[in-house]
Amino acid sequence: MATKVENCVEMKEIYKTFLLNQTKALKGANLCVKKGAIHTLLGENGAGKTTLMRILCGLEKMDSGRIFVNGRHVIIRNQHDALNHGIAMVHQNLSLIEDFTALENIVLQRTPLKFGVFVDLDQARKKIERLMENSGIFVDLDRKVAGLSVAERQKVEILRVLYLEAEILIFDEPTSYLNEIESDQFLRTIRKLRDSGKTVIFITHNAQDALSVSDQITVLRNGTTVYSSEDNNPSLAELTKMMAGETQIFRRQNVHESGKNLISIENVVLREKKRVIGPVSFQIREGEILGIAGFDSSGAVELMEILAGTRRPSDGKIIFLKKDITFQSISERRKIGIGYIPQKKIQVGLSTKLSVAYNLIVNNYKKFSRAGWLNHRKIEEWSNQLAREYEIKISSVWQPADTLSGGNMHRVVIVRELKSKPKLLIACNPTAGLDMKSTDFVHRSFLELCNQGSSILIYSNDLDEILKICDRILVMSKGRLVREFKNTYTLTKDRLIEAMLVHESKPALA
Amino acid sequence: MFMKVNRRWLKVFLFTLVVAFICGSVIILTTSKNPLTAIRWFCLGPVSNTYFLGNMLSGSIPLVLTGLAAVIAFSAGTFNLGLEGQLYFATFCATIVALHLEGLVRSFSIPLILFVAFIVGGLAAAFSGVLKILFRVDELLSSFLIGQALIYIADYFLNGPFRDPFAGLSASKYISGSMMFSKILPPSDLHSGVFVAIAISVVVYFVLRFSNLGYQIKVTGSNHDFAHYGGIKVHWVWLVALFLSGGMAGLGGTIDVLGVHGRMMKGFSFGYGFNGIAVALIARNNPISVIPSALLFSYLEVGAQVSSIMADVTPEVSKIVQATIFYLITAESLADFLIGKKVAAHGR
Structure with a gap:
């Protein structure tokens, strides 16, 4: 019988309510993971994917439900219990100590000792080298983490978990911050993990990734399991439909050809200790969406x-509406109509301890002030209206931002910048970590902004995104602009990647 | 939401109060020959008559102001460890000004003296801010070191040029009585400066909570990268916050001199600055909670004094009890335990 197939993890009828804002995150979710498989947990932002996995890892307590590991009913009270059952989560490059080497980071949680006192790194190194050979994941153990790229850090995290003898590895949105090539490598990495006998649970909102890599797929929607596959592979459209309940296809319509010059960048150079960026020169016209592609x-x-304006160029000029703004501070630039969605949306784009309302007004709080005092009732009304309009799930606008889910936090940042109606919006990876519905929504808002005559400059790791909405695409490689493309429908990702690699020594595609 | 936080704070505060007094009593029990009398004086001494009560209230006034000083600096994400020095030096300067103001109307001279104290204290603290902005000097160290230096400078002048030759200790001449705060509850030390302190804490509360400046301070204090990104002039906010912080400290010392001592004495302020930091931590950075926590500090101080006069207890008991309170109140998990339900780590 099929029941004899080893299910290494089974979660049954899991319920979870967050005390703080009384949101029901999980309403009877089920999950069944086969041993030695890559299992994808698919769903939109806020569907409860992460919560379900945090419960499995002992990071969160469930209200009710049962968990079976290798057929035995288990109670997981904390991370330690989870690890004893071989379950561990691979965190997103946040939990590494920058000043330590990769090796030190890997052994941090379980340090091998010599004579019970001294750290025995040699013994650890041997063990890790064996692990690297078995899993096929290699990193330079002696380099400091500060110097590693996001993808390399991820490998360190994986090795760290393998070192702790985990059998079931959970990855939370691992590809959000990786570019195309790195994503490909990552997917290859988890296949290697599976081949070496581990079980992988892979949380994502990207149905394409789910299809390309997984053996099994479970779809969560609104805290309940709506689909779980054994072998019959669903189509992309089916999956998308199951996640969202509807399919939406996006298409760029009007291309702005003529328009006045909005901003000119003239020979901008940034000299740093080890590298030089630039000289870079380009212009953005009014009403244009310009994309920048690059690693x-x-x-x-x-x-x-x-x-x-958060960084000073070493040389060069920036002319915005015929005015030299090279030496203007970010607050002056905001005043003349430059909005900014930063790369680090949560670390820089938000203050997580402050309330949602306070986060929403940071660039226009003066609108709510009279004679130096803020009108809190108006702030509340306005924030409530934004939250409703843009579907930010909150119970009160005064709740701290860190009680929101990751997707909702991103929305706060994006909504705030859109609402200030900037003449130029600068956006770094605007939709990284957002599900399809939210992504679509962001793209629509961008287009609407452009139709009102504003321009947008987008840098994105997601080349599909750039191809989808940009009028013109510049490709950057090793600090220089190498190619310019007009976005016609014949342009393909391959040509962009080719240009991105011009100055790059080809990364080893192991 | 803010109400909830306050109620929660009050619960923890009351609980620690009880534990602190039990703890103090245990220490007295083990050290005193006549423990029951000593404990009674320790616990009830400060409220047993108007004299002790007045002294307790007046002792809390400088603590309220240094507590506010620390709250303002903390809120902006800066650490002002130089409160003691700023308070001491500002009070010294204000005293010198007061000594040269003869024959002015009260309603003009007192505000002028306080203004001088505010400016001097503020500039002393803001200097650390300037160092932080220009040279990236950690304000935690610079404010402390500069503060200590200021204490010695003030002491030099107190011992030398400005010393009252007829005083038995290094102190300035007496300020004319017309410039002093009037006594409220004679013969105790309580003086009308208490109203100034209350008024200032209310003002600070409203400014931090509802004003543009308060918003800028909170945003900067919670994440200065975010503040900068949002267009707030972070350096300016740091400077203003440190200036206000030093100014508050200066006011604290000067009000004490104008209300209680009548002249600047060497070492009159011992501990006001550092206790102010403790008061702010116990108040969890809330300007209104600063008042009860300053009262608590003063209560313990007076309780220990009274019981050392009336029984055989050393005044250091108050220090041990203060430390206990400090541990209990700053222990986050204790607060969670007391609230009954543990607020789970929020999921993403």
Whole structure:
């Protein structure tokens, strides 16, 4: 019988309510994971994917429900219990200590000791080298984490969990912050993990990723399991429908060809200790959406920061509406109509301890003030209206921002910048970590903004996104602009990637 | 939401109060020959008659102001460890000004003296802010070191040029009685400066909670990268917050001199600055809660004094009890335990 197939994890009828804002995150979710499989947990933001997995890892307590590991009913009270059952979550590059080497980070939680006192790194190194060979995941153990890329950090995290002898590895949205090539490599990595006998649970909102890598798929919607597959592979459209309940296809319609020059960047250079970015020159016209494609190491993020005003260029000029703004501070730039969605949306774009309302008004709080005093009733009304209009799920606008789900936090940042009606919106990875519905919504809002004559500059790791909404695309590689494309429907991702790699030494595609 | 937080704070506060007094009593029990009398004086001494009550209230006035000073600095995410020095130096300068103001109307001279104290204290603290902004000097260290230096500078002048030759200790001349706060509850030390302190805490509360400046301070204090990104002038906010903080400290010392001592004495302020930081931590950075927590500090101080006069207890008992309170109130998990339900770590 099929029941004899080893299910290494089974979660039955899991319920979870968050005390703080009384939201029901899970309403009877079920999950059944086969041993040695890649199991994808698919769903939109706020569907309860992360919560379900946090319960499995002992990071969260459930209201009711049962968990079986290898057929035995278990009670998981904390992370320790979970690890004893071989379950561990691979965190997103947040939990590593920057000043430690990869090796030190890996052994941090269970340090091997010599004579019971001294740290025995040699023994650990041998063990980890064996792990690397078995799993096929390699990192340079002696480099400091501060110098590692996001993708490499992820490998360190994986090794850390393997070192703790985890059998079931959980990944929470691992591809959000990876670019195309890194994502591909990552998917290959988890296949290797599966082949070495581990079980992988992979949380994502990306149905495409789910289809390309997984053996099993479970779809969550609004805290309940709406689909779980054994073998019959659903189509992309089916999956999307199950996640959202509707399918939406987006298409860019009007292309702005003529328009006055809004901003000119002239020979901007940034000199840092180890590298030089630039000289870079380009213009953005009014009503245009300009995309920049490039790896994180290409300097595109730094370029965005220079334009937004959080970083000073070493040389060059920025002319905005015929005015030199090179030396203007970010507050002056905000006043003349430059909005900014930063790369680090939660660390820089939000203050998580402050209330949602206070986060929403940071760029226009003066609108609510009279003679130096803020009108809190107006702030509340306005924030409530925004939350309703943009479907930010909150119980009160005065609840701290860190009680929101990740997707909702992103929405707060994006909504705030959209609402200030900037003449130029600078956006770094605006939809990273958002589900399809929210992404679609962001893209629509961007278009609407452009139709009112504003321009948008987008840097994104997601090349599909760039191809979907940009009028013109610049490709950056090693600090320089290498190609310019007009976005016609014949342009493909391959051509962009090819250009991105011009100055890059080809990454080893192991 | 803010009401809820306050009620929660009050619960923890009352609980720790009880535990603190039990703890103090236990110490007295083990050290005193006549423990029951000593405990009674320790616990009830400050409210047993109007003299002790007045002294207790007046002792809390400078603590309220230094507590507010610490609250303002903390709210903006800066650490002002130099409160003691700013208070001491500002009070010294204000006293010198007061000594040169003869024959002015009260209603003009007192505000002028307080204004001088505010400006001097503020500038002393803001200097650390300037160092932080220009040279990235950690204000925690610079304010402390500068503060200590200011204490020695003030002491030099108190011992030398400005010393009252007829005083038995290093102190300035007496300020003319027309410039002093009037006594409220003679013969105790309580003086009308208490109203100034209450008024200032109310003002600080409203400014931090409802004004533009308060908003800027809160945003900067909670995440200065975010504040900068949002267009708030972070450096300016730091400067203003440190200035206000130092100013408050200056007011605290000066009100004490104008109300109680009548002259600047060497070492009159011992501990006001550092206790102010403790008061702010116990008040969990809420300007209104600063008042009860300053009262508590003063109560313990007076209780220990009274019981050392009336029984055989050393005044240091109050320090031990203060430490106990400090541990209990700053222990977050205790608060959660007391509230009954543990607020689960919020999921993402």
